[in-house]
Each structure stands twice: as structure tokens, then as C-alpha cells.
Amino acid sequence: MNLFDLSLQFNGFPIKKAEQVLKGIHELSEIEFDNFIHQKKKDIVAYHFKNNPFYKDFVKNADITDWNSIPVMTKYDLQKPLEERLSDGFSLKNVYINKTSGSSGHPFTFAKDYDCHALTWAVIKNRFGWYGLDFNSSKQARFYGIPLDKKGYYKERFKDFLSSRYRFSVFDLSDNAFKSAIKKFETTKFDYLNGYTSSLVQLAKFLKSQGLVLKQICPSLKACVVTSEMLFEDDKILMEAQFSIPVINEYGASELDLIAFQNPENEWQINSETLYVEILDAENRVLPFGEEGRIVITSLFNKAHPFIRYDIGDIGIISESSTLKKPILKKLIGRTNDIAILPSGKKAAGLTFYYITKSIIEDTSLVKEFIIEQLKPDTFKVIYASSELLSKAKTEEVTQAMTRYLEPNLTIVFERQDVLTRSKSGKLKQFSSYIKPNQ
Template sequence: MLLFAAKIIGFTLKKQLFYKNILSQFLLNLFDLSLQINGFPIKKAEQILKGIQAQSEQAFETYVEKKKREIIDYHIQHNTFYNTFTHGVNVLDWNSIPIMTKRDLQKPLESRLSDAYNLKNVYINKTSGSSGDPFIFAKDFVCHALTWAVIKNRFGWYDLDFNCSKQARFYGIPLDKKGYYKERFKDFLSSRFRFSVFDLSDAAFEGYIQKFKSSSFDYLNGYTSSIVQFAKFLERKNMVLKSLCPTLKACVVTSEMLFDSDKLLLEKQFGIPVINEYGASELDLIAFQNLENDWQINSETLFVEILDDTNQVLPLGEEGRIVITSLYNQAHPFIRYDIGDIGILSEKSTTKKPILKKLIGRTNDLAVLPSGKKAAGLTFYYITKRIIEDDGLVKEFVIQQTHLDTFKIIYVSSKGLSEEKMQQICDEMTRYLEPNLTVLFERQDALERSKSGKLNQFSSQIKQPS
């Protein structure tokens, strides 16, 4: 546009090239520019991040302790909600700091903001509610810019740049007119094309194929379950996505569990590296698969702990609740915040480079059995998955616990499961868990997803004690 105007006005060739350069720079940095325009100082955040990462391992330990102390002191002095929450606690003893949960935060946002902040000078969003406890949260502008700085840094490990790398986005999209066009505009600014996850039919996937053939996508990014379904479609068609779209470099999956077998399928059918991402909208990017294939935790802006049921810190290698402190959010406290997930830190973790060895599931995904035994809900999903998908008939499925001894498997398939398959599943449930469990099967045309497009792989309707 600028170059066209320059020609019309009759500018010299030198001036035309000058305006062409301005336009090129504008287009090359559109994502950063959109953050800056909205008040998020991305350049400042990137400088802060660079300074953090330049520190030695020893200096980094000092940095983390300093930031922990600074953030708790700030909120005790400037946040009435948090001051009340920690009343009478010895703040010099980190292990005595109370654990926060989503339920603690389910009160008006205004009452949770620090003194210098209001609804007009913070970034406001809400969690998806997939944990069962949705709430609205806030970040100050520097904190939110740091979130994007970390994300950009991690994607950069794979030569992906939010300003110019074209993304094939597998997410939900609001169906109301205002929300729909708002997301489409954000997609434009972020150089991405959105494939809706609400239609995973073969007809929709045929359209996806044509789009990949005609577009120079650099990477795929989105919900695990929908991307896996696309890979299964490619497998049935005997296609490799990289051969259809040679510019592809990587696939980043997020928000839902990625099983080893699914990762192998994605790598085979896409012909590119598959990267596992773990994050929470109210916090930050929590972990991202690095080039050594480790799930590297974001230690620059977060402090991650693994705690037992009595809130004691567990040794590396032991399974427990993931509790996270946001080191930079001054607008809203997330200090020793129980995110609701269960995981294990690797024995090779260091303060500067902690490694998430395993993400097991959500605490509210636990199934309580008639004997009193507890099992992670994804155990049922995993047991069933090995049997139910081996012939390729079942596209996807979810499991619901409807009663203490009853589980319903809802699946999408071209035809019903055989009696043999159903008996195999029942036998495996008995072998891995306990006898006398009732398993019901229900075939549907499509699975119900949340408004965001996520698929809740396991859910329990049993009321569990708080």
C-alpha cells in the first residue's frame, strides 16, 4: 500500500525503496507489533528473558530465590486478598506458604487485584474450565509479554518465528459472530490459518488436504486429539503430509495428553518432528520438548514444585501434585498454586533446567473404585486404547465413570465393537484394576467437545471429597 502510494505521488526510486523497506519491516514484525499496540512490551520482555538465560547455574539459584521472595513480599504488601490469605504465616519459611487452588480464586476479580491495578490496566482472560473449576484471572502487561517471550523462545528452538512462520492451527473457534471474527483477525496478525476441530469428518479432512497442498505452512499447532484424528485419516489414505506440503518443519501438540503410540503415528504420517507442549493460560508455558527430547520446564518465569498430599516437597523422581509460582505477575498472585495436575520431575533436573519426566493427569481425573482404590482416569483410557484402536475402526473415544463400579465407553466408529473386543476390555479392566466392574459401550456419530474444542478423555460423575 505504501509503495503503491509512493508511485502515485511520484516519489523517486530511492524514496520508493525506502517505503518498501518500511512496509516489509511492518509485515515481518506484525505479531510483535500487535503485542506492542495492545500494551504488552515484548521487546522489553525479550531483553529480560535474555538476561535471565545468560546466568550461570549458581547465579540462577540465587535469582530464583530472590524472585520468590520479591513476589511474595509484593503481594503481601500490595494485595489485600493475598495478605488475608497468608495472614499469620512466616513468609521467610517458603514451605509454610499456603497452597492456592482454583477454588480459592473463584471470587470477583477486582477483589484479587493488587493495589496498582484495575480492570483497565491488566490483561484479563479466563481458564477453559476443563478442570471443573473455571475462573477469570489477570496478568500485568509485563508478565503477559514475558509469557509470549518464553513461547517465542521455545518455538525458536525449532526455527519457528511467530512473526513470519505460517501456522496450521487446530483449535476451536467461537460460533458467535463477534467472537468468530475476533479470532480470525488474531489469526491474521499471527500468520496462521485455523482448521476448526468441531468437524473431524473425512469430508472436512479432504478440505484440509487441499489447503495444505496450496499453502506454505511451516508448522501445525493445536489440540492433540484433533491432530491425531487428522493423522489417522492420512494413514487410511496412505499419505504423508510433508510430501503434500514440503515447507512443514514441525508439529506442536498441546492441552491434551499425547500418548507414545500417537506420537509415533504423527511422526510417521506428518514426516516432521512432533513437539509436546504443556501450559496453563493463567500461568505461562510450563514445559516444552527441547531438542534432546526432554520436557524442559520454564524456570525463567515460573517456579515448579512437586508436592505430596501433606504439601511436603517430594524428591526428584517421585510422583505428586504440580504446584507453580508465577515469579513476575504483580497484578494477581499465583504463589504455590496447585494447578490440578499430577507429575514427576526427572532425577537429572537442575534449578536452571528442570525436566518434567512425566505428566500423569489431573487430580480431579482420579477414579475411586468400589474397593476404595484410586486410579488415574487416564489408566482406563490407556488400557482401552490399546485394544479398541488396533483395527482402525474406532476413530476416537472417551470414558465416563457414571457410578462407583460403572464405566461408559463412548466411541465413534463406522460399526459397533464386536463382542470379543468388549470382553477383552472388561478382562483388562479386571486384570489392571479390580474385578466386578461394569463396562457399558455407546457408539455415537461424533463426540461432544468443550466450547474451546478440547476433548475430555476421561471424566467422573462421582462426587469426590474435597
């Protein structure tokens, strides 16, 4: 057994068993798979109804034999001690425990049983394998955050060693940091890049400014996998040009699993093996393929903690060409709490503001990156990282575009910073609204 698999096995996660389970699921015919999903949905609800007092109380008024009557679970429902949410037979000592990032505004601690967590890794390994990447042997250039305290720092470095990866901290995206990174690429046979979208976009911009192509510096590179933040098409084009390798889009949630992964046919394939994904409207009715709604997910294998009809907090569309066995995520629109409510009552996805601004101010090399905050219904702040102030012509162009695409009489203020502040994990939240729903 190789080092990565060995480390999972050593920590109690039966990866080889999980890979056999996954292989069995892949071998099912369409009809067999339909029956498998129907049974797994039924089984996971029955299991938690019988063995989890928290979940039994949560669904007390529902008919658990009728899937559509099972209530939707939100992050808010999980704001209580983890011990109170665990199923019988599970304790804090015999489960995998982690925390969500808190980007939704409702952070919480969650648990998975060891078999479920092993299946999570089996799915991830399978998807990376689509591109000839093997966690046991492929060297990863990792662009993530890293704890700043000594104990946390060295713990992550040790995990990186076991996982055959080298970490570049996203807390320093200066030219000097990227110059040091390039030296590492010159001397290390990396197989792929993996990390937060915004940090890898900054690497691509630096390479372009220097007239460099990463694969020419590091010929062993095969692919780049971006995660955790929105990937815009023009950023993907830039990265593919400056990296000279495929850029693969990943969508996941730590409390669940890998949700979707771009396949070699350039489709965003949803994980149907361990998750059941639905799109619901505001009244929790299931929407047909092709319609936009809330992404609601059921973890089919987690016995330690229920995630059944769990509202992930995102809005998306499943493609009309999908099947139960191979669902395709047509579009990920953004978080439900990233909606801007304008003075007229009109609602717009927060990323609309980000994208309008992006199309105007990023055609200059001055602005490295930026975020947008809604301070009042009619007031938005654009905070950007740049060595110089934006010109008056550029700021007026952004304001005019907001009026044209959204509505008149909006106030747009601009704030220059040397470096943008990231979350503790290293993510960059592109849009934030500080408006209460009833404000």
C-alpha cells in the first residue's frame, strides 16, 4: 500500500474497502443504479430515524416513507453541540470530526463515520484519476492557506508530506512570493496544481506579466484543479494560457463530499455515487432538470451524522441532459446568502456586481484582485488591491455599468489596499452583503 493510502488506513479510514464499494456502484446498470439510489435514500432516512434522537425529533411531523415530505435541513438547524447530533453508537472518539469554513454565516462542527470518510476519499481519488493523477505518486503544488501558529503549521506540513504535496501559502501573493514559487517549480517535478481559484488566477497574472508559461518551467505538469471559489470563464482562459495545462473545476463541501468535478468531456459531473442532489424551489418542491433553484443534498452513507435533504446554501441548475447515474451541473450561480437586495426591491446575485466590475477594471494591470461589499441597499464598496488608485474614468465607468445593468441611483465607493484580507482558511469572499433581509 502506498503512503497516502497507508496514512488513511492508519487513521482508521478503510480506503481499500471504500474503493471496492465504489467500484461496485460503477458497475451497476442504469436500472440497477436507479434501484440502488432509491434503496439508499430509504435506508439512510430509516437508519437516522431509528438511531439518531436529534433527527427523529427533526422529522417528527413528517411521513418518512414519503421522500417529498421529509423536511429540508439547513445549517441553522445544526447550530447545536455535535454530541447532540450524533447517532447511537457514535461518540467524539470514533468519528471523523471537522468544521465548515463559516463562509455561509453558519459555521458548525460535523462528523462522518470512518467508512463514509473513506468513501469521500475514494470518490476524490477516482475523479483525479480521470486525468492520470494518483494521490500516492503524483506531486501536488498546493495553493491553500496554512495555520500561522507553530503547532498547526507543522501539522499541515506533515500532512502535506504524507499526501505528496508542497504547499504555497496564499497569504502572500506578492511578486517576490511568486518569484520564489517559480524557483520551486524549476527544481520540483510537480504533476498538478490544486488550490483556491483566486490565488491561482494571481499566479497566472504574474506569469503573464513576466512573459512566462508554467509548463515550460515545469514540464511534468499535467493539470490544474481549482476549488472553493467561483471560476469565471475569462480567468480559466488566462490560466490555461499561462499554465499550458487543462484547468479543472471542482465543487465540494467539507461536511458532505466532492459534489461535482469537471470530467474530460468538459462536463461538471455531479457525484451520484455517495450523494443524492436535488434542486428545490422556495417552497421545497423538486424542480425539473434545467430549472434554477436551491441545491439540496443527501449524504447516502453517513451513519454518524444526518445530512438528509441538506440545503448547502448554493443556487444552481442541473442540466437537461442529465440521468440519475450521470447528473451534470449546468451552472453554479452562487450562495443563497450572497443576494443583493436593491432599493427598488429587485434582487440580484452578488456575483453579478463582481462580474460587472471585473469586466471593466481588470483590463488594466494595475488591479490585482478585488472584492465587493454591500453596505446599504443603495451603496456598494469596491475594495481592490493595487499599487495605484484607479482613475476617475475607471470608477465612473464601473458606476455607469452598475446603473445600466441593475438600476439607477446606486452609490459605488472605491477603496484601495496594498493586499486584500483573506479568511483564516485563505479563501477570498468575492461578494458580501451586510444588509439584513428586512432592512
